[in-house]
Amino acid sequence: MHVPTMTVAELPDPLPEELAVLDVREPVEWHHGHIEGSVHVPLMELPGRLADVPDGRVLVVCKVGARSAQATAWLAQQGHDVANLDGGLVEWSAAGRPMVSDSGGPAQVV
Structure with missing residues (x-):
């Protein structure tokens, strides 16, 4: 199945308000760093939390783009x-795009 994909370079900076971000990583990964304003629903919880997926256009992210590709394909169905964000938050961070952390330290992709 074709998975709609975008690269970091294709995304406006800052992200447009009408584009929601869904982060499907595990809680420990989210805690260390995520895109501000993103919605966190771990991949394994997604089928049971479909109501938590934002309405409208959604960018799905994970660490490198594999889990988010699975989530994107399923959500498209x-x-x-x-x-899907190609290269995930590794590429997002490498491009110098902003992230926030719940850990009290600098945001990082783990």
Whole structure:
């Protein structure tokens, strides 16, 4: 199945308000760093938390893009307007794009 994908370079900086971000990483990864304003639903919880997926256009992210590709494919089948972030938060961070942390320290991708 074709997975709609976007690269960091294709995304406006800052992200447009109408583009929601869904982070499907595990809680410990989220704690260390995530895109501000993103919604956190770990991949394994996604089927049971479909109501938590934002409406409208959604960018799905994980660490390198593999889990988010699975989530994007599944969400597209459910009728959502989604795109996978190619290279994930590793590429996002490498491009110098902003992240926030719940750990009290600097945001990082783990």
